[in-house]
Amino acid sequence: MGRKDIQLDHKVISELIKAQSTVLDLGCGAGDLLYLLIKEKKARVQGIEIDEQAIYKCVAKGLNVFHGDIDSGLAEFSDKSFDYVVLNQSMQQILHVDKVLVDALRVGKKVIVGFPNFAHYKSRLQMFFQGKAPVTEALPYQWYETPNLHFLSIFDFKKYCRTKKINIQRSVCIGKNHKILFLPNLFAQVGIFLISRED
Amino acid sequence: MNKEKKIIKNDSVGLVKTQEFTFESLKLQSGEKFGPVTLAYETYGFLNPEKTNAILIVHALSGDAHAAGVHENQNNPGWWNAFIGPGKAFDTEKYFIICSNILGGCKGSTGPASINPRTAKPYALDFPLISINDIVNAQKRLIQHLGIEKLLSVVGGSMGGQQVLSWLVNYPNNLRSAVPIATTIKNSPQQIAFNEVGRQSIMADAHWKSGNYYEGPSPSRGLAVARMIGHITYMSDKSMAEKFGRTKKVVAEPFKFTADFEVEGYLRYCGDNFVKRFDANSYLYITKAMDNFDASGGRPLQKVLQGILAKVLVISFKSDWLYPAYQSKEIVKACKLAGVQTTYCEIDSTYGHDAFLLEVEEESHLIRHFLKKVFYAYEVTGDYGA
Numbered sequence: 363m364g365r366k367d368i369q370l371d372h373k374v375i376s377e378l379i380k381a382q383s384t385v386l387d388l389g390c391g392a393g394d395l396l397y398l399l400i401k402e403k404k405a406r407v408q409g410i411e412i413d414e415q416a417i418y419k420c421v422a423k424g425l426n427v428f429h430g431d432i433d434s435g436l437a438e439f440s441d442k443s444f445d446y447v448v449l450n451q452s453m454q455q456i457l458h459v460d461k462v463l464v465d466a467l468r469v470g471k472k473v474i475v476g477f478p479n480f481a482h483y484k485s486r487l488q489m490f491f492q493g494k495a496p497v498t499e500a501l502p503y504q505w506y507e508t509p510n511l512h513f514l515s516i517f518d519f520k521k522y523c524r525t526k527k528i529n530i531q532r533s534v535c536i537g538k539n540h541k542i543l544f545l546p547n548l549f550a551q552v553g554i555f556l557i558s559r560e561d
Numbered sequence: 562m563n564k565e566k567k568i569i570k571n572d573s574v575g576l577v578k579t580q581e582f583t584f585e586s587l588k589l590q591s592g593e594k595f596g597p598v599t600l601a602y603e604t605y606g607f608l609n610p611e612k613t614n615a616i617l618i619v620h621a622l623s624g625d626a627h628a629a630g631v632h633e634n635q636n637n638p639g640w641w642n643a644f645i646g647p648g649k650a651f652d653t654e655k656y657f658i659i660c661s662n663i664l665g666g667c668k669g670s671t672g673p674a675s676i677n678p679r680t681a682k683p684y685a686l687d688f689p690l691i692s693i694n695d696i697v698n699a700q701k702r703l704i705q706h707l708g709i710e711k712l713l714s715v716v717g718g719s720m721g722g723q724q725v726l727s728w729l730v731n732y733p734n735n736l737r738s739a740v741p742i743a744t745t746i747k748n749s750p751q752q753i754a755f756n757e758v759g760r761q762s763i764m765a766d767a768h769w770k771s772g773n774y775y776e777g778p779s780p781s782r783g784l785a786v787a788r789m790i791g792h793i794t795y796m797s798d799k800s801m802a803e804k805f806g807r808t809k810k811v812v813a814e815p816f817k818f819t820a821d822f823e824v825e826g827y828l829r830y831c832g833d834n835f836v837k838r839f840d841a842n843s844y845l846y847i848t849k850a851m852d853n854f855d856a857s858g859g860r861p862l863q864k865v866l867q868g869i870l871a872k873v874l875v876i877s878f879k880s881d882w883l884y885p886a887y888q889s890k891e892i893v894k895a896c897k898l899a900g901v902q903t904t905y906c907e908i909d910s911t912y913g914h915d916a917f918l919l920e921v922e923e924e925s926h927l928i929r930h931f932l933k934k935v936f937y938a939y940e941v942t943g944d945y946g947a
Contacts, residue, residue, distance in 0.1 A: 408902075417906050421927050424934040426872075428893060429906045438894045 368398060371476050371552055374534045374541075375450060376402050378474055378556050383445035386410070386470060388432045388462075389452025393420035400425075408444075410435040432456055439469040450476040450554075454512045467528065467559050476554040479535070481515030483548050499538060500551035516546055516553040523557060532556040572646045573638070574605040574653050577630035579669055582703050587664070590692045597678070600703050601626045601669025602661035605645055606653035608709070614936065615709045616651060617700065618660040619717035619724040622791070622847055623839060625668035628660035629653075643921045650925035656713065656932070663724075664699040665691045665847050667840035674775065674840040686772035691846060693720075693854040697727040701735070711735055713936055716928070718742035718917035719884060720847070726856040726892070733869045738935040740928060742876045743917045745888035746862055746895070747855040752883065755794050756848040759787035763841045772842050784841040785832030792831050797880040797913030862895035873903045874931045876924060878916035904931065 372395045379385065381403045387396050390409030393416075399405040409427040411417055420427040428435055432452065447470030449462070454477050456462050466473045478500035479485075485496035495505040503510065514522075516535060523530050535542045535550030542550040579601050586596025603626045608615055618628050618641065629645035631638055639660075645651040651658050662670040665688070673688035680687075704712065715728045715736050722744020729739040745752070766783030768774050796804075805824040812819050820826045857865045873896050877889035886907045896903040908923045910916040917924070 414906070414909055418923070418926055421904060421906070421930045424930065426902050426904050427906075428897075428903070430890070438897050440898060443900075 369394070370536050370539055371450060371554060372398050374536060374554050375448060375474055375476065378532060378534070378554070379403055379405065379446055382406075384408075384443075385446045385448060386439070386444040387448045387450070388436065388466065389449065389455070390416075390420065390425075390427060392416050393423045393425045393427065395448070395450060396420075396425050397423050432462060433458060436462060436465045436469060441468055442471055444470045446470055446472050446474055448474045448476075450474070451478070453477050454510045454514065457511060459512055463526075463528075467557070471560075472531070472556060472558045474554065474556050475519070476552060477514065477519070478510075479516050479547065479550050479553050480513040481517060481547050482551050486548075498551070516550060519553060519555060523555075528557050529560065530555055530557055572648055573642070574630035574646050576633060577603050577605065577627070577639070578632070579603050579626050581669065582706050584702050584706070587695065587699055587702070589689055589695050591690060593689050595689050597671070598664060598699055598702075599669070599671045599675070600661045600664070600699055601666075602659060602703060603627060603629075603639075604660075604707075605629050605651075605658040606656050608657040608707070612709055613711070614655060614713055615657045615659060615704075615707070616713050616932070617704065617715045617728075618645070618651070618658060619700070619715065619721040619728075620660065620663065621717070621719035621721045622844075622851070623788075623835070624662075624721070625666065626660050626662040626670075627668075629658070641918070644925060644928070650928040651716075651932070652929070655936070659704070659707065661700055661703055663696045663847070665696065665843060665850065667843040668838075670699075672840065673772065673842035673846055683775040685775065685842060688842070688846065691850050693723050693727050693850050694731060696850065697724050697731060700724070700728075701732060704735070711737060714738040714740060714932060716740040716742070717744075719744055719914065720851050722884075723851060723854050723856070727854070729869065729871060729873070730856055730858075730862075730865050733866075733871055736871050738872045738874070738931070740874045740876070740931065741889075741892060742924075743878055743881055743884045743889070743914060744892075745884055746857060746891055748852050749888070753852045755790060755883070756852055759790055760845050760848060762786040762790070763845060766841075769841065772845075774841070779836065780841045781833075781836040784836045784839065784844060785829075787841075787844060788835040788839075789828040789832045792828055794883040795913055795915045797882065797911055799880060799911045800913050800915070803911070857895075862892070863898035866895055866899035866901050869899065869901050871901070872931075872935055873901055874927060875903065875905045876917070876927060877905075877907045878910045878912065878914070878920065879907055880911050881914045881916060883914040 383405050385405045385407045387409045390411050396407040396409050412431050417429050447466040484498045488496040534554045535546035536552050583599040586594050587598050624640050627639045628641045629639040647654050662668045665672045667674050673684050677684045715725050717725045722741035725739050725741040763783040766780030768778045769780035808823040809821050810826050875889050875893050877886040893905040910920045912919045
């Protein structure tokens with residue numbers, strides 16, 4: 363895997379993680395992010411993934427992975443088992459998000475969340491002018507086949523953290539292939555947050 | 562045809578021979594000293610000079626040392642032949658594979674049918690009650706005898722999986738990885754119940770005679786029924802429906818309770834076949850060892866596994882209702898809490914418990930890559946072979 367082929371969100375998450383950390387990836391898919399973290403950060407990693415075919419891909423990469431759902435998989439870890447718990451593109455697909463985030467903040471010293479921004483201007487335009495549920499690069503599914511259960515914006519997540527007294531340590535908002543600094547809730551496709559219970 | 566033959570030959574370990582290893586005595590978990598003990602075993606592939614490529618494969622209830630290849634003048638390949646051979650999951654070009662018949666078995670290792678040197682007669686019920694840990698302690702002696710300090714892996718399904726857990730708990734420093742498949746930390750009441758029905762069936766056979774049947778007819782009916790019950794629990798509702806449906810057999814001389822359905826004929830065939838190769842007393846002793854097994858000896862397994870460096874691969878099968886996935890998940894949970902590096906996969910299979918012998922492709926994929934990782938101490942830092 364060349365440096366060029368690495369997804370931007372993976373690159374951003376990798377930059378947020380200190381070398382030689384322990385990382386739990388919830389919904390790790392085929393394990394590309396974990397593979398990157400081992401190579402670049404010498405991290406000790408563990409994945410949880412519900413899809414059986416993705417498990418086979420993880421195992422072929424030499425990764426440790428548990429086959430199961432995130433909700434029950436997380437509850438079994440003791441407090442502060444990992445330096446980082448990652449929920450990249452999986453949070454919006456979990457039934458009980460609030461419960462999982464509370465648990466993730468218990469199991470990990472820090473949590474990294476990455477999700478598609480529902481308030482991206484393209485979504486807004488489609489809603490406003492075409493009167494349809496948005497289908498964009500970051501939200502590529504039709505309404506009848508989407509695995510996403512929750513639709514939130516960068517603004518929503520910041521508000522959630524404020525309400526729940528969760529500390530946002532870093533946030534990086536990205537577009538298709540670059541970081542977005544100006545009006546991220548309007549121009550970013552994906553929001554990535556490093557959060558924790560501590561200051 | 563010639564080409565086909567060649568393919569079969571190329572990925573088979575070929576002609577194999579069962580060997581024997583005998584040692585003076587073994588201290589059993591009960592405190593009793595028992596001996597002499599003979600273990601029948603087979604090996605495939607070659608031990609490397611560093612002795613780091615040895616894998617112990619442990620068999621299930623009715624298995625034996627013959628895991629792969631064929632014996633001279635016989636056609637039957639070993640019970641895990643699809644997994645063991647050049648280029649297969651247990652690649653005999655890379656690894657040295659050992660499989661032994663368990664203590665208490667009846668396929669060459671010392672068991673209740675063996676001759677007691679003190680009486681010159683079969684032990685029968687003078688054979689001591691054995692545990693899974695005793696079985697493993699005997700295997701440990703064999704491994705020492707072969708000059709191996711640390712196994713690359715110990716792998717087995719069902720009761721074999723119980724042995725794997727026993728290895729992991731009792732000899733964590735003598736293995737680099739463990740693969741318990743379709744197994745449990747301890748048998749559930751349901752599993753004990755099925756085993757008990759099997760035992761009762763044997764003991765209810767008039768030929769059983771409190772185990773002293775070796776000079777007369779064997780309790781074949783009882784053992785056959787035990788095996789029939791076993792086979793029902795090894796399959797799934799779906800696999801039975803697919804294999805037999807409600808298809809009826811053509812029977813030459815029907816009477817009222819003839820085996821009308823295919824499934825009846827199959828079970829009878831399995832039962833009758835089993836009694837030709839298995840000893841009823843062995844069945845009693847081994848199932849009892851399974852029922853009494855508790856991997857962590859009553860303590861929470863995560864406590865026992867704390868600090869273990871071995872890597873673990875746990876595999877279960879969706880339609881397995883005899884050793885359901887939740888039991889494998891309990892093993893995974895303990896590994897999780899103990900911080901043991903673990904991978905778990907529940908393979909989507911309709912074969913029921915038998916899947917661990919039949920789901921060749923998926924299971925092979927998991928085992929092959931897992932072993933590769935452990936063998937090359939590969940932490941995804943680069944390419945496998947490097």
